[in-house]
Amino acid sequence: MKLVTKALEKLFAKYPIYSQDGKKYDAVVIAKFFMPGSGFTWYVTEATKLDNGDYEFFGYVDGLEGEFGYFTLSQLQSLRGRWGLRVERDMYFDCGKTTLAEVLNKTEMAY
Numbered sequence: 149m150k151l152v153t154k155a156l157e158k159l160f161a162k163y164p165i166y167s168q169d170g171k172k173y174d175a176v177v178i179a180k181f182f183m184p185g186s187g188f189t190w191y192v193t194e195a196t197k198l199d200n201g202d203y204e205f206f207g208y209v210d211g212l213e214g215e216f217g218y219f220t221l222s223q224l225q226s227l228r229g230r231w232g233l234r235v236e237r238d239m240y241f242d243c244g245k246t247t248l249a250e251v252l253n254k255t256e257m258a259y
Contacts, residue, residue: 151181151237152203152221159244160195165206168193172216173249177207180238180251183229187211190219190235191248208248 152160159178168175171193179192187210194206203221208214224235 149234149236151224151235152179153237156237156243157197160197160203162244163194165194165196165204173247173252175248176244177241177246177248177251178244179205180241180243181224181235182238183227183235184233185231186229190224191251193248208252210252214252 156179163176163178175193177191177193178195181190181192182188189210190205190207191210192205192207196204198204198220205219205221206217207219208216209219227235
């Protein structure tokens with residue numbers, strides 16, 4: 149699965165690193181990636197394309213515990229889960245239209 153589409157590239161250009169600095173849970177989520185069967189989800193709130201073609205992301209990682217942090221596209225692409233499963237993009241997520249607070253509230257309700 150292609151993690152970054154042309155539509156996402158355009159959206160990423162609108163939200164470079166530090167563009168939502170200080171907003172915390174009010175930041176707009178511009179992409180959602182997840183590892184099937186692992187419980188790990190990456191909510192991207194900022195993205196900058198690097199000179200080498202990789203992307204640096206900032207966002208919220210919901211895994212063993214939730215935390216804000218930086219990660220890259222190449223790191224996501226290198227991860228392998230159970231049975232060799234790879235990180236996927238949530239194709240049905242409404243990118244750029246939902247805040248992190250709204251996403252996490254829905255996630256907490258699912259448990």
